[in-house]
Amino acid sequence: MKERKIYLYSGFERLWHWLQAGFIIMLLLTGFEVHGVFKIFGFEEAHQLHIIFAWSLIVLTVISICWHVWTGNWKQYLPTFRKDKLLPMIRFYIWGIFRGEPHPGHRTKEEKLNPLQRIVYFGILFFLIPYQIVTGLLYYYFPHWAKWGFVRIFGHTVKFVAVLHTIGAFLFLAYVIGHIYLSTTGETFFSYIWSMITGWEKVSEEE
Numbered sequence: 001m002k003e004r005k006i007y008l009y010s011g012f013e014r015l016w017h018w019l020q021a022g023f024i025i026m027l028l029l030t031g032f033e034v035h036g037v038f039k040i041f042g043f044e045e046a047h048q049l050h051i052i053f054a055w056s057l058i059v060l061t062v063i064s065i066c067w068h069v070w071t072g073n074w075k076q077y078l079p080t081f082r083k084d085k086l087l088p089m090i091r092f093y094i095w096g097i098f099r100g101e102p103h104p105g106h107r108t109k110e111e112k113l114n115p116l117q118r119i120v121y122f123g124i125l126f127f128l129i130p131y132q133i134v135t136g137l138l139y140y141y142f143p144h145w146a147k148w149g150f151v152r153i154f155g156h157t158v159k160f161v162a163v164l165h166t167i168g169a170f171l172f173l174a175y176v177i178g179h180i181y182l183s184t185t186g187e188t189f190f191s192y193i194w195s196m197i198t199g200w201e202k203v204s205e206e207e
């Protein structure tokens with residue numbers, strides 16, 4: 001089958017993607033160090049880096065929300081539950097992918113994401129990232145809870161919010177592992193990763 005290249009990811013999307021990936025990986029490393037899982041930076045430094053990357057993620061999230069609303073690209077993430085599109089994709093990921101079958105999705109600039117990606121990315125962008133930011137901010141501003149009246153909701157202990165924030169961290173960890181694995185399942189090991197660097201992706205001629 002003949003192949004051609006399409007320009008799938010704009011400069012902003014690629015920058016956003018890699019910055020977000022870097023921030024989340026650093027937040028996982030420093031967060032789990034603060035949690036006591038391993039020692040890389042030392043507790044005090046891990047704590048400080050966590051706060052720096054947390055604010056960086058917040059600023060990036062605000063900028064990316066503006067960009068997505070401005071360009072209308074947020075609609076790409078709206079889930080579709082059409083069975084004719086969803087079922088072949090689920091079958092591919094639990095069966096076809098291990099037998100070298102071709103990818104059932106057809107990508108275009110207007111419809112970059114397959115139905116499974118839409119559902120998962122929608123969950124990450126619209127729920128998990130805001131959830132982690134809100135629980136992180138509640139954690140950060142714990143000393144002000146009494147003044148703000150939050151003590152009546154959460155009590156005097158930060159434990160509850162710490163547990164909520166840690167649950168979010170485990171969800172991020174699971175997502176990052178799955179995402180990195182799937183990023184290597186293109187035509188070659190690096191082809192998807194390469195297209196997120198250059199913006200260009202190879203598609204079959206009929207797409």
Ligand code: HEM
Pocket residue numbers: 024027028030031032034035036046047048050051054055057058132133135136137139140162163165166168169172
């Ligand atoms: C992907 C994003 C994030 C991940 C994976 C993550 C992960 C973690 C983990 C695992 C902990 C240790 C929890 C514990 O043992 O109690 C932690 C602590 C903490 N996180 Fe996050 N976090 C993220 C984003 C944020 C954000 C956006 C903020 C906002 C300010 C934040 C603020 C905090 C604070 C204040 C702590 C307390 C520990 C410290 O003083 O460093 N986090 N985080």
